[in-house]
Amino acid sequence: MVKKMYVLNKTVAMVGMMGAGKTAVGTALARLLKVPFLDSDEEIVKAAHRPIAEIFERDGEAFFRDREYEVIGRLLRGAPCVLSTGGGAFLSERNREQIGRAGISVWLRAAPDLLWQRVRHKTTRPLLRTANPRQTLMDLCRTREPFYAMADLVVDSAAEYSVEDMAVRVVSALKTRPDVLQEG
Numbered sequence: 001m002v003k004k005m006y007v008l009n010k011t012v013a014m015v016g017m018m019g020a021g022k023t024a025v026g027t028a029l030a031r032l033l034k035v036p037f038l039d040s041d042e043e044i045v046k047a048a049h050r051p052i053a054e055i056f057e058r059d060g061e062a063f064f065r066d067r068e069y070e071v072i073g074r075l076l077r078g079a080p081c082v083l084s085t086g087g088g089a090f091l092s093e094r095n096r097e098q099i100g101r102a103g104i105s106v107w108l109r110a111a112p113d114l115l116w117q118r119v120r121h122k123t124t125r126p127l128l129r130t131a132n133p134r135q136t137l138m139d140l141c142r143t144r145e146p147f148y149a150m151a152d153l154v155v156d157s158a159a160e161y162s163v164e165d166m167a168v169r170v171v172s173a174l175k176t177r178p179d180v181l182q183e184g
């Protein structure tokens with residue numbers, strides 16, 4: 001089978017909850033589209049020389065959110081790419097605005113139970129360091145959904161879809177927009 005070639009006109013910003021697959025699916029998507037993959041969390045860690053949990057602890061969440069806004073702005077000014085945003089990034093109006101101006105947002109939607117299965121074994125997510133992390137995740141899902149729902153496109157996750165399946169589904173969603181992907 002001949003592989004399709006695409007030209008990406010706008011940066012694709014992956015949004016959604018922790019464990020939605022922004023990093024994993026975003027990486028696979030970038031490979032399919034042959035564009036760079038960038039992750040705002042990773043860029044913040046690189047610039048601060050400290051893990052996210054430590055930034056939250058030492059400088060507070062507000063400081064982290066300011067750095068996140070700056071990093072997303074910088075990455076959006078670069079060539080079109082796949083940009084995985086942090087789980088809380090799309091909650092802020094200033095991030096939704098800057099993403100809307102320069103890119104297209106894709107919400108990777110997943111049921112809370114599926115998210116929990118994916119994140120339960122990791123302790124690197126500062127917002128889940130609570131007495132009942134499962135409940136915290138459920139509560140975050142409920143309060144955040146209206147914000148994620150403002151994304152330009154929604155792609156549903158399911159336990160039976162692999163990371164690759166999800167990347168192909170995102171490509172199909174992007175093709176519904178006239179101004180994002182050109183088939184070459």
Ligand SMILES: Nc1ncnc2c1ncn2[C@@H]1O[C@H](COP(=O)(O)OP(=O)(O)OP(=O)(O)O)[C@@H](O)[C@H]1O
Nearest residue numbers: 017018019020021022023024087118161162163166
């Ligand atoms: N469709 C999928 N199929 C199988 N595993 C998946 C899928 N999507 C994500 N995962 C796995 O779930 C875990 C969490 O995914 P990932 O780190 O990509 O989430 P994230 O949205 O980037 O979360 P965060 O906001 O915390 O960075 C990873 O181990 C990843 O490989």
Ligand SMILES: O=C(O)C1=C[C@@H](O)[C@@H](O)[C@H](O)C1
Nearest residue numbers: 018041052086087088125126
């Ligand atoms: O959901 C969130 O608010 C977060 C998700 C991660 O991607 C990191 O950006 C950080 O742990 C905060």
Ligand SMILES: [Mg+2]
Nearest residue numbers: 022023041084
């Ligand atoms: Mg991630």
